Every structure is written in C-alpha cells, then in structure tokens.
Amino acid sequence: MKINGTEFDDPRETPFPKRDYREFSQGVRTSVKEMWVCAYEKCGSGICMVRYPITMTNRGACTFDGVPIRDEREKKIIQELFATVKPV
Numbered sequence: 740m741k742i743n744g745t746e747f748d749d750p751r752e753t754p755f756p757k758r759d760y761r762e763f764s765q766g767v768r769t770s771v772k773e774m775w776v777c778a779y780e781k782c783g784s785g786i787c788m789v790r791y792p793i794t795m796t797n798r799g800a801c802t803f804d805g806v807p808i809r810d811e812r813e814k815k816i817i818q819e820l821f822a823t824v825k826p827v
Contacts, residue, residue, distance in 0.1 A: 740816070742793070742803045742808070742813050742816060742817065743803045743804070743806055743808065743813065745778060745791065745803070745804070746778060747776045747777060747778035747791060748776060748777050748778065748779075750774065750776055750820060750824050751820070751823055751824055754827045755774070755824050755825070755826050755827065756826060756827070757826040757827065759774055759775040759776075759790075759826070760772075760773070760774045760775075760824070760826040761773050765796070769796050769797060769798065770796065770797045771794055771795070771796050771797075772794065772795050772796075772821050773792055773793070773794045774792070774793050774820070774821070774824065775790045775791065775792050775793075776790065776791055776793060777789070777790055777791075778790075778791060791803060791804045792804060792805070793817055793820065795817055795818065795821050799814070799818075801813075801814050801817045801818075803817070
C-alpha cells in the first residue's frame with residue numbers, strides 16, 4: 740500500500756494491535772482517529788522497520804506522518820482503512 744510516496748504494510752492483512760490505534764478529542768467539536776502503520780526501509784547496510792502515524796478527523800482531514808493529504812484517492816484509501824481495520 741502506498742500513500743504520500745511511502746510504501747507500507749497493509750494493516751488489513753494481519754490482526755491489528757490495539758496499541759497502534761487510538762481515538763481522541765481535539766477541542767470540543769473535533770474527534771481524531773489515529774493508527775500507526777509499519778514500513779521497511781533500507782538504512783545503511785540493513786533494513787529498518789519504521790512506523791508512521793495516519794490520522795483522520797471527523798471533518799475528513801487526513802494526514803500521513805504529519806503531512807496533510809491532498810490527493811482525493813489517498814484520502815479515500817485512509818477512510819477505507821479506518822472503516823475496515825478493527826484493533827484486536
């Protein structure tokens with residue numbers, strides 16, 4: 740799966756741990772859902788696992804690693820992820 744030029748593991752393929760997901764309020768009217776996904780990147784002579792946060796507000800604003808998502812296709816992917824991934 741690829742968002743914002745970063746390829747990461749599809750969280751729908753394996754059981755998603757509760758520690759990598761949370762919901763919280765940001766002010767009175769904004770609720771935020773956040774999940775952390777894993778990617779494997781080359782670092783030096785080895786491969787490192789890197790975790791990226793994906794967030795979505797109840798108003799539809801989405802971010803990947805703190806960068807706002809502008810592409811509507813990528814926003815749809817993020818909305819799909821939050822709709823289908825249930826932490827266990």
